[in-house]
Amino acid sequence: MKIAVLGAGNMGSALLGGILKAGVVTAGDVRATTRTDARAAELRERLGVEVTAGGNVAAAEGADMVVLAVKPGTVPKVVKEIRDVLEERQILISLAAALPISVIEDAAACRMPVFRAMPNIPVVVEEGAIGICHNAIATAAHREQVETIFRATGVTAFVDEEQMDAVTALSGSGPAYIYMVIEAMMAAGVKMGLSREVSLRLSEQTVLGAAKHARESKLHPAILRDQVITPGGTTIAAIHELERHGLRSMLISAIETATVHAGKRTNALLLEIERQKHS
Numbered sequence: 001m002k003i004a005v006l007g008a009g010n011m012g013s014a015l016l017g018g019i020l021k022a023g024v025v026t027a028g029d030v031r032a033t034t035r036t037d038a039r040a041a042e043l044r045e046r047l048g049v050e051v052t053a054g055g056n057v058a059a060a061e062g063a064d065m066v067v068l069a070v071k072p073g074t075v076p077k078v079v080k081e082i083r084d085v086l087e088e089r090q091i092l093i094s095l096a097a098a099l100p101i102s103v104i105e106d107a108a109a110c111r112m113p114v115f116r117a118m119p120n121i122p123v124v125v126e127e128g129a130i131g132i133c134h135n136a137i138a139t140a141a142h143r144e145q146v147e148t149i150f151r152a153t154g155v156t157a158f159v160d161e162e163q164m165d166a167v168t169a170l171s172g173s174g175p176a177y178i179y180m181v182i183e184a185m186m187a188a189g190v191k192m193g194l195s196r197e198v199s200l201r202l203s204e205q206t207v208l209g210a211a212k213h214a215r216e217s218k219l220h221p222a223i224l225r226d227q228v229i230t231p232g233g234t235t236i237a238a239i240h241e242l243e244r245h246g247l248r249s250m251l252i253s254a255i256e257t258a259t260v261h262a263g264k265r266t267n268a269l270l271l272e273i274e275r276q277k278h279s
């Protein structure tokens with residue numbers, strides 16, 4: 001499988017690093033692009049793949065998969081740039097937040113499978129959560145190919161495109177909520193007299209271990225929580241405080257607000273793209 005990654009910045013290079021490490025493709029099967037020479041040279045050195053500044057057309061030509069990893073507002077311009085070399089057999093994948101598939105289809109003007117993925121930042125340690133949707137042309141075989149790529153950087157979930165705003169709010173932004181939880185737990189440990197180092201190490205591992213246990217046990221989190229509680233013990237005393245301050249309700253509201261905000265970002269992006277068309 002030959003892959004072109006157009007705009008190998010933070011997310012594009014994290015995806016590339018993951019698929020190379022997992023052996024999904026070899027370095028010789030990858031072509032990547034950036035805007036600047038400096039970034040291209042840095043990536044060539046770090047990943048050992050062919051990277052050019054510009055050169056999107058040459059990179060996309062003949063590839064089996066073309067990944068669009070430039071900023072959302074730049075995607076239509078890049079797709080129009082490569083339009084003449086796009087083929088129906090290729091798979092086009094956009095990582096751009098908030099950008100609807102229909103905008104990419106319009107710019108591509110080619111009857112081809114188009115996927116939209118929302119990865120989150122833990123893809124850099126191959127523990128990402130990646131929501132994926134696609135257009136009606138994509139088949140089960142295309143889905144399998146795309147999933148193979150993203151599985152190299154984390155866990156995947158297919159959703160309808162209307163649900164991508166919720167994915168953005170839940171797992172796209174989610175790491176920020178969890179970093180806040182780690183930060184607060186660390187501060188609490190320090191307040192109770194633990195060293196910063198011990199407090200941070202125990203907080204990080206508690207989040208990591210609880211997530212791993214939840215995934216591997218396949219039990220509802222409420223059951224797992226109940227298993228930690230001893231009647232009259234310390235955990236239920238802490239949980240009472242968390243309930244008093246509305247921890248669960250706060251997270252539900254935060255993700256609901258972020259979902260609405262993601263929808264507004266799509267509208268703003270569509271207006272910006274329209275403006276670009278007429279300028």
Ligand SMILES: NC(=O)c1ccc[n+]([C@@H]2O[C@H](COP(=O)([O-])OP(=O)(O)OC[C@H]3O[C@@H](n4cnc5c(N)ncnc54)[C@H](OP(=O)(O)O)[C@@H]3O)[C@@H](O)[C@H]2O)c1
Pocket residue numbers: 006007008009010011012033034035036037039040054056069070071072074078095096097098118119120121172
């Ligand atoms: N970062 C995240 O956590 C995250 C999460 C989900 C989705 N995404 C999506 O991933 C995409 C990239 O985000 P990012 O954070 O990785 O941004 P980024 O680090 O700024 O990467 C964008 C890359 O695009 C390159 N570029 C710009 N114009 C180009 C052009 N015309 N042709 C080829 N390359 C070009 C830039 O090159 P230079 O470096 O040389 O300027 C840069 O390397 C966005 O659409 C974003 O919505 C990001």
